[in-house]
Amino acid sequence: MAAPLTFASRALKVATLHEKERAIGPPFVELLGIARCIVAPVDTDRFGSFSGEVPRELEPRAAAEAKARAALAQFGGDLAIASEGSFVPYPPAPLLTLDEEWLVLVDVQSGRVHSHRYATLDAVFAGRRCTSMAALSSFVAEQPFPEHSFVLRPRERWSVGEPVFKGVVDPSAMRAHAETLLADYGELWIETDLRAHHNPTRMRAIAAAAQEFAVELATSCPSCVAAHFRVVRTVAGLPCAACGEPTELVRARVRGCDVCGEQRELPRADGRLEADPDSCGACNP
Numbered sequence: 001m002a003a004p005l006t007f008a009s010r011a012l013k014v015a016t017l018h019e020k021e022r023a024i025g026p027p028f029v030e031l032l033g034i035a036r037c038i039v040a041p042v043d044t045d046r047f048g049s050f051s052g053e054v055p056r057e058l059e060p061r062a063a064a065e066a067k068a069r070a071a072l073a074q075f076g077g078d079l080a081i082a083s084e085g086s087f088v089p090y091p092p093a094p095l096l097t098l099d100e101e102w103l104v105l106v107d108v109q110s111g112r113v114h115s116h117r118y119a120t121l122d123a124v125f126a127g128r129r130c131t132s133m134a135a136l137s138s139f140v141a142e143q144p145f146p147e148h149s150f151v152l153r154p155r156e157r158w159s160v161g162e163p164v165f166k167g168v169v170d171p172s173a174m175r176a177h178a179e180t181l182l183a184d185y186g187e188l189w190i191e192t193d194l195r196a197h198h199n200p201t202r203m204r205a206i207a208a209a210a211q212e213f214a215v216e217l218a219t220s221c222p223s224c225v226a227a228h229f230r231v232v233r234t235v236a237g238l239p240c241a242a243c244g245e246p247t248e249l250v251r252a253r254v255r256g257c258d259v260c261g262e263q264r265e266l267p268r269a270d271g272r273l274e275a276d277p278d279s280c281g282a283c284n285p
């Protein structure tokens, strides 16, 4: 798969205050021939923060695009990328948390906006209300600390004027903040810091998202050779291995071109041609 020349030798602005260039840069250089990744220190928190001081008003995809456009407006250039993550209950098992990462690439040269969604259940996301140091200690003992940092504040919902301690990674600093909050409010809320540079599990998710996105961008339209011949939908109906009836499982993916409208149906990426009879409505009603 030849990388389209669209992105070769260009400079890419990465809108981040949280070191996301470490995760996003390598696949874009390796797979798309980007010459340089330049950090654009946009105040991305003004589009909404995990710790609640700034409400999130845009949908995640729109927020990522707004950050990329802000990078171009403030720091110049013609190619910028940004990401936006959200942590949501996993619909089939709502006690599990899904880390959903959107990446948006704004290309001023072509006038195109490319986006990619990546989701993983590998997330370090937890919070608890505590009224004692013992409760705090038992919560922290359940978390991968100190590889991951914490946020402490008086209550789950932050209010204007209240303190918030972010990026807390040092046990003695955590104890001091917790004692202050318990003395002043009689309770505290502690949660995992979700900012990428404080949450290595999330940084890995962003790296995996960037790897997938770069592979997709490097896939050219077979008709007009434009970049990003992307998966636009999947088709169900993988035939049952026993009876041959179509199942609910994905049989094929359809890739489409946003430039010329070409569409092609392609087999599953994993090469599977048949479904296990366990997932067949005819064999296993």
Ligand SMILES: [Zn+2]
Binding pocket: 221, 222, 223, 224, 225, 226, 257, 258, 259, 260, 261, 262
């Ligand atoms: Zn095309």
Ligand SMILES: [Zn+2]
Binding pocket: 240, 241, 242, 243, 244, 245, 277, 280, 281, 282, 283, 284
């Ligand atoms: Zn069957």
